[in-house]
Amino acid sequence: MTVPVSGAVVVGYDASEPSKIAVEWAAADADRRGVDLVVVHAARRLKGRDDAGGDEGADAIAEEGAERARERVPGLTVHAVARKQGPAAALQELSADAAVVVVGHRGRGRLAAGLVGSVAFTISAHAQCPVLVIRGNSEHLPGPDRPVVVGTDDSEFAAQAVAGAARLAASTDARLIIAAAWDVPEANPWSAAYLANVNATEDAAHAAETEAVATVERAREAVLAEHPGLTVEVGTQRGRPEHVLADASEGAGVLVVGSRGHSDLVGLLLGSVSRAVLHTANCPVAVIR
Template sequence: MNSASGAAVVVGVDGSGPALAAVRLAAAEAARRHRPLRVIHAFIWPLLHSPIRPATDGGLRGQAEQLVADAVDEAETIAPGLRVTGEIIDGEPAALLLDQAPGAELIVIGDRGLGGFTALVVGSVAVKLAAYADCPVLVARGAQQPDGPVVVGVDGSELSRHAVDFAVRTAAHRGAEVIALHAYRHPVSTGPGDMQPLVYDESQLRAEEDRTVAESIAGLTERYPQTPITRRSVRGRAAKVLTDASAQAQLLVLGGQGRGELTGLLLGSVSQSLLHHSHCPVAVVRPPRGADGGVGDGPGG
């Protein structure tokens, strides 16, 4: 997260219903963080090099100006007194928003836009931002449970703490509880024909997994004494465990790449699954540029 003074929350809009939901979510988040809100629309028409551009461009730009104005009005209704600006920038949506990421506090986007195929559960812009953005990305989807916890997926990787830290700070802004949730599937096979132990100590196994969660939140209780943090280890597939937990949550926080992921993957399989299936908004937190490893989102995630 960009800690520079005045760094804005940025929200991408395209006139769609999901984009309007993103505006509402972004306005509330910017107000909690005492940050300005920038409403941005990517105006792609100039990139198409159409021979009818002079006759059509003005009308399309006028429509773009109106949808931005409507989004600004909506944000000001949600958070009176919030500093809100609206901009129309020529460019492709994903590329434009990625350019904004290094200087942003947070980017907020709807799960699908006007250009998405109706069969797609989550749009390509949201996926690209979650995979590549140099700041946390908040995807508006599902329904928030106002009194629910902020749930964060934990896998014990070194950089898993980026997601946990974001979750705890966000919960502190919201006055919410944090549930640090770790899914495990031990004992597991290490290869074809590998023999599984017939007897193992379930209590010892659970204690080991609980230590993974404890290590991930170490020090945060002292830094945020007013924010309750509950540790929870659950046997099961990470994607399913987190999807189930999201039904009662106000926010689900994930790392961009989990423990056990191939290093070439910029967005882990668990994160991708939750972008498609979470019942509440999802924040994806990637490690700072140049950091080694991946932010945890569940074993094998």
């Protein structure tokens, strides 16, 4: 069958609790965007709950997810799709035309919808559209009481993440919080260089903090040029970026990161920082490319 994916929200579903939450979050997101929702159950061997095999059971699981979405958002156009292929491959294929792909942070069986290190990590790294990995519960949506938080390191990919986060904040009446982490290598107290200049580390820390402040201010100016009415807050903190962003995600509706970064300001490189926050964030994580 032809799947009406173009511009739709696509969500992976395997009947696990995290995938149920992902479907509800995706339904609300599709409603906000005014687009269709496509609920996908995928496994190389399609199975029903009794593991007896067969397409019928897989179709039923996909339809169950679709019905959950319809209950969450009555009137939403929802399509149920079962695919006889690996879940990462299925979602990656559908991402070519989707507005966003949504997965839970964990799953079960072959789908493992969003198990960090497998499906969620693979989709976050290779999808052709933004990816949302849902952590927490479905009530954690961006809005007036739950800001959108985005990390930046002044890279091209971070700029794309900031722009995407700003659009999301503007469309949900949420505040936008732009955060940057900074740090300096620890000096060896026994080295000759350290003994010769005990202020070297302090000077480097001051320079790193100054650059971080300049980075978030540049990002704020860029956002306000496009969204003059948006409430934008900025903050910097010393520490590893994954720790800083995880802390900033507390109480947020979504944490946004870029798919790549650079090391000039402790880069947001998928596989390190982005992968780390998929594990530790206190809210859904959006990976923007």
